[in-house]
Amino acid sequence: MTSPPTTAMQFQQTRHELSTGSGVKISYIDYTPEQSCVVQSESPPCLAVCVFLEGSGESVLQNRARVRYAPDQALLFCSPDSSMSETHLPGRQHLRAVEIHYTEQTLQQIQGMPVQSMLRQLAAQASLRPAGPDSFLYQTPASSAMRAIAEQIFRQRAPAGVQQLFLHSKALELLSLLVAALLDEPALAEAPAVQRRDHKKLDHARECLLARLDHNWSLAELAHTANLNERKLKEGFKALFGTSVHAYLQEKRMQAAANLLSRTNLSITEVVMQTGYANPSHFTKLFRRHFGMTPREFIQSQTQ
Secondary structure, three states: OOOOOOEEEHHHOOOOEEOOOOOEEEEEEEEEEOOOEEEEEEOEEEEEEEEEEOOOEEEEOOOOOOEEEOOOEEEEEEEOOEEEEEEEEEOOOOOEEEEEEHHHHHHHOOOOOOOHHHHHHHHHHHHOOEEEOOEEEEEEEEEHHHHHHHHHHHHOOOHHHHHHHHHHHEEEEEEEHHHHHHHHHOOOOOOOOHHHHHHHHHHHHHHHHHHHOOOOHHHHHHHHOOOOOOHHHHHHHHHOOOOOEEEEHHHHHHHHHHHHHOOOOHHHHHHHHHHHOOHHHHHHHHHHHHHHHOOHHHHHHOOO
């Protein structure tokens, strides 16, 4: 049975655009389709970054190349011309992502900066050109720093007077981190490659972490659960997801805590317990480092 088509206009209604002033356009997607669907859309000429926080699926690009997207991936796309795509979204799956478009005005502002030459280098080295010879597309694991910026954009509660400055600076910071990470990727060739047969095992390890965020996982227990040895778990997890097991678990616990604080009536103490922390003061310290405010301040910001 084929997936019912969904128009670009219908899908655009799930996007939430954030005000950034001129030069940068930011939107975030928080969407759970009731059934599997296909989104056909046309993108204007652009340089764009997307960080996927939740959800998976597949896009069929203009040249019929297929690009799968998954949680904790970052994507860099550039095309001087308009391009078409078809995105397949599984039904009843929560999709959460941050998308940033950098306009010609912003690109002119970075003329002469190192990032401009880095973009030219990426354009020259690209193997995937989905919208013609002058276009390029890259995918890479989103580092913990990239995911943190995406979460800050997604949950931003900056005062109205500084909101545009905050979002604009985060958009440029995310672009610089992604470009630098992509240019560093050739150096990773010397690192142990993740064998294809270990991909599912590493995915299973990640799913175990997400399913039991309150559990005090040890590397030995997680490796045993995923049927890997500890070395393969540590090296493979870092290579596949761009961060260590410990850092990944801590970040997902913080995201879960923010969701519980904003969407439930649980007390802070109950949230601490449900996200695997035994010490409330330690939890508060980590939460403040991650979101720039205490849990209590975060709750207050949701009601404003």
